[in-house]
Amino acid sequence: MTGTGLRELKKQRTRDALLRAALELFTTQGYEHTTVDEIADAVEVSQRTFFRYFANKEEVVFAVQDMVESHFVDALRRRPPEEGPFEAMRHAVRSAWDTIGEAIGQVVPVELHMRAYQMIESTPSLIAVHLRRSAELDEQVARLIADREGLDVDTDPRPRVAVAAFAAVMRVTGRLWGQGEDASVEAIRELTEDYLDHLEPALATDWRSPAARPARGRTDRTRPDAADTPEREAGAHTE
Amino acid sequence: MTGTGLRELKKQRTRDALLRAALELFTTQGYEHTTVDEIADAVEVSQRTFFRYFANKEEVVFAVQDMVESHFVDALRRRPPEEGPFEAMRHAVRSAWDTIGEAIGQVVPVELHMRAYQMIESTPSLIAVHLRRSAELDEQVARLIADREGLDVDTDPRPRVAVAAFAAVMRVTGRLWGQGEDASVEAIRELTEDYLDHLEPALATDWRSPAARPARGRTDRTRPDAADTPEREAGAHTE
DNA sequence: AGACATTATGTCAGCCACTGACAGTTGACA
DNA sequence: TGTCAACTGTCAGTGGCTGACATAATGTCT
Helix, strand or coil: CCHHHHHHHHHHHHHHHHHHHHHHHHHHHHHCCCCHHHHHHHHHHCCHHHHHHHHHHHHHHHHHHHHHHHHCCCCCCCCEEEEEHHHHHHHHHHHHHHHCHHHHHCCCCCHHHHHHHHHHHHCCHHHHHHHHHHHHHHHHHHHHHHHHCCCCCCCCCCHHHHHHHHHHHHHHHHHHHHHHCCCCCCHHHHHHHCCCCCCHHCCCCCCCCCCCHHHHHHHHCCCCCCCCCCCCCCCCCCC | CCCCHHHHHHHHHHHHHHHHHHHHHHHCCCCEEEEEHHHHHHHHCCCCHHHHHHCHHHHHHHHHHHHHHHHHHHHHHHHHCCHHHHHHHHHHHHHHCHEEEEEECCCCCCCHHHHHHHHHHHHHHHHHHHHHHHHHHHHHHHHHHHHHHCCCCCCCHHHHHHHHHHHHHHHHHHHHHHHHCCCHHHHHHHHHHHHHHHHHHHCCCCCCCCCCCCCCCCCCCCCCCCCCCCCHHHHCCCC
């Protein structure tokens, strides 16, 4: 597939140029206010050529995302088998963020990609596509996890369910991060860690006891909805 | 807003006609192979008129879904406050399915809506929109749950996280149901119950021990209208 | 009932995403 | 260097969607 030298090089260049131009335009003018013609003009190719590199306008937005995702999947594959599912996913996420530059730096500056990510989170039509893609990734990850644990994904619902729950947390944080000020990698990394800490406790039924690791007690509401809830280690971040 | 009689009646009729015609065409020919012109022609109005009733081609697909969702939200609002979050959501889902006819029957036959739902699940662009809409619903539900529990959704991450996990399960089942043969309401109802039973076990780290949890007392499945029955045996959620 | 204000609808022109077909150009390779 | 294959541009056309304007239907007031 990777044909001969010069031709291939030019193609690569055109593709990268289109990609960068598109992201630059999208992040400055907004996705919907940027036409494909503009992008093509910026790189001095015809609109038709744009569509030969990218199946549609959305695809160019998620091209980099693709790289990041397979970077994450690779990291997950490398986790030692002793780690439990959550542990493994969590470490994989962390390690993926830590080395994101290696994955995409050649094609696009990390900072531009971060801006692009924020743009996705604030553009309804892109959010939709983003969510569908995430769902597809979930499926892939579920199979991976099932393999690790020696389970059959078609028989045992637990891998899918666990991944779905994990991914849901990731999406919540992604959204919050997108709305926040700090567009840095560190910001989203920390937010993620924070929220993951809350996954299990949130699934307990008894939310009436003090925050944090809930004491497995009663479901008894003698306490008048005290607004004096100490902001303990709950979630004092955004806002 | 709800202006005078005759005008309003005609509008209602046109809207319903467009809705039914659209769903009928979509479910038989497929979404992408149906043009807006076809729909408009079927009802003998201009294309422009179609777009005055529905902002875009997608909206007509989800118009009924809208009704179903608020039906569910209503059911959730009616759950007794003693029920825990999961318990309440679970019962609300069940009761919503049980009475879906009351919610949409006036506008569209339930069977057509079920076919439409399957079509959504098998049309990529619609899946995307569906997921975005679900995410929005999640947010609404999270606030509702937070209210029930006397929590602040901006301070405490647990409502959002819990709802996200719950909703994730719902989506997995929705997808599986869409791929399956049985398009009946009962089928998706049972599938949902089944999967929800696995939510918590899936979050335990140790998956190497035997499989899940044997039956909990779901003995009263035959009862059709269990809407406001506070089944006090939700021991399945303690843990 | 007649006159006037509202509002729904149709028509038309036009933008933009996207595609198939055909022709011209350029790199690969003997 | 000439031939072939692959890349690109141009053109025409479809489908979703919108603004502007004219027309027709309905509601309201006297």
